[in-house]
Amino acid sequence: MDDQQRLMHPSQGQVSMAGVMPQQGYDGSLTQGDPGDQRKQEIGDVLQQIMTITDQSLDEAQARKHTLNCHRMKPALFNVLCEIKEKTVLSIRNTQEEEPPDPQLMRLDNMLIAEGVAGPEKGGGSSAAASATAAASGGQPDSAIEHSDYRAKLAQIRQIYHTELEKYEQACNEFTTHVVNLLREQSRTRPIQPKEIERMVGIIRKKFSAIEMQLKQSTCEAVMILRSRFLDARRKRRNFTKSATEILTEYFYSHLSNPYPSEEVKEELARKCGISVSQVSNWFGNKRIRYKKNIGKAQEEANLYAAKAASAASSQMVNNTPSSPTGSSNYSLPSSQSQLGGQGAMYMNINGGESYPGGENSWGLEDSE
DNA sequence: CCGCATGATTGTTA
DNA sequence: TAACAATCATGCGG
Numbered sequence: 032m033d034d035q036q037r038l039m040h041p042s043q044g045q046v047s048m049a050g051v052m053p054q055q056g057y058d059g060s061l062t063q064g065d066p067g068d069q070r071k072q073e074i075g076d077v078l079q080q081i082m083t084i085t086d087q088s089l090d091e092a093q094a095r096k097h098t099l100n101c102h103r104m105k106p107a108l109f110n111v112l113c114e115i116k117e118k119t120v121l122s123i124r125n126t127q128e129e130e131p132p133d134p135q136l137m138r139l140d141n142m143l144i145a146e147g148v149a150g151p152e153k154g155g156g157s158s159a160a161a162s163a164t165a166a167a168s169g170g171q172p173d174s175a176i177e178h179s180d181y182r183a184k185l186a187q188i189r190q191i192y193h194t195e196l197e198k199y200e201q202a203c204n205e206f207t208t209h210v211v212n213l214l215r216e217q218s219r220t221r222p223i224q225p226k227e228i229e230r231m232v233g234i235i236r237k238k239f240s241a242i243e244m245q246l247k248q249s250t251c252e253a254v255m256i257l258r259s260r261f262l263d264a265r266r267k268r269r270n271f272t273k274s275a276t277e278i279l280t281e282y283f284y285s286h287l288s289n290p291y292p293s294e295e296v297k298e299e300l301a302r303k304c305g306i307s308v309s310q311v312s313n314w315f316g317n318k319r320i321r322y323k324k325n326i327g328k329a330q331e332e333a334n335l336y337a338a339k340a341a342s343a344a345s346s347q348m349v350n351n352t353p354s355s356p357t358g359s360s361n362y363s364l365p366s367s368q369s370q371l372g373g374q375g376a377m378y379m380n381i382n383g384g385e386s387y388p389g390g391e392n393s394w395g396l397e398d399s400e
Numbered sequence: 401c402c403g404c405a406t407g408a409t410t411g412t413t414a
Numbered sequence: 415t416a417a418c419a420a421t422c423a424t425g426c427g428g
Contacts, residue, residue, distance in 0.1 A: 316416095405425080414417090
């Protein structure tokens with residue numbers, strides 16, 4: 032409050048000087064003997080009273096203001112103040128310019144809107160979380176819980192953000208109204224142009240928008256942390272179900288010569304396993320690389336699935352191995368599982384103990400199916 | 401709690 | 415652009 036009052040007083044010092052010194056007498060007389068001195072004294076007193084107004088209690092000030100306003104010299108003095116003001120205000124006017132919107136603020140705004148914190152409500156608070164759960168549960172049952180959890184937290188952030196924003200807004204309005212009223216009140220004693228009030232309002236708004244920006248910034252941070260905690264799948268990695276892993280592994284080993292499922296197959300596998308296509312792609316990517324890295328270890332697993340494939344295929348197999356066109360993809364197993372026909376056998380490809388899966392021609396060029 | 405398994409991400413490459 | 419390779423970060427059994 033005091034700040035604002037003082038802010039609006041910069042001209043007072045000048046006024047007291049400029050108003051008194053030249054002594055633009057109302058009767059034209061300049062520095063004359065007694066009458067001039069007396070007038071000078073009077074003006075000095077009036078100015079002194081104006082200056083001390085803010086230091087006084089309200090009642091006292093009110094009374095003094097009243098006497099000041101009724102003072103016979105008030106109108107004249109007021110005119111002088113206006114004149115001086117006119118000169119000084121010009122310089123103020125030039126200094127204030129419309130600055131472009133802060134890019135930082137725009138970035139924050141955009142992000143908040145993108146995250147659904149600011150801007151139009153996406154479905155409406157808690158019900159949004161519920162509907163999101165319902166929608167997601169069709170596809171990925173596991174992540175649906177995470178998702179709704181995330182939504183709930185986001186809604187929480189959103190609520191806090193809006194509450195705070197509202198608070199600021201209210202405080203800003205209250206403060207602005209207060210200051211405007213104060214200035215209006217003061218404008219009876221000293222010259223205050225509407226433009227100045229506007230400017231003051233602008234200053235207040237700017238201050239409050241700076242606070243708002245801080246709020247936005249911390250909200251953004253909170254959202255980022257939330258995201259990293261909930262949406263970064265790495266943090267919430269879940270192993271696939273046993274059956275899913277089994278399906279994938281089985282496919283992998285039964286297509287070991289070319290473990291690159293097509294998009295359609297990936298979709299099929301994804302559907303069977305209850306995971307996404309990209310997860311299937313990830314899985315095969317990981318599997319291929321890890322198989323290559325450690326064939327020795329993979330052999331155990333390979334044999335297992337080979338046995339499975341064999342038993343599954345045995346019903347259809349009569350005599351010959353169904354697919355052994357060249358030596359390319361079917362390698363015979365060293366010992367115990369030697370007669371595991373079909374594709375199951377080829378993962379035992381032994382090429383000098385080197386860990387490369389297709390020997391001289393690594394994966395991809397030949398397909399067993 | 402440690403170490404390995406494993407799903408996901410990131411950067412590079414052909 | 416998909417695959418690869420390296421790496422991250424969590425899951426989980428001992």
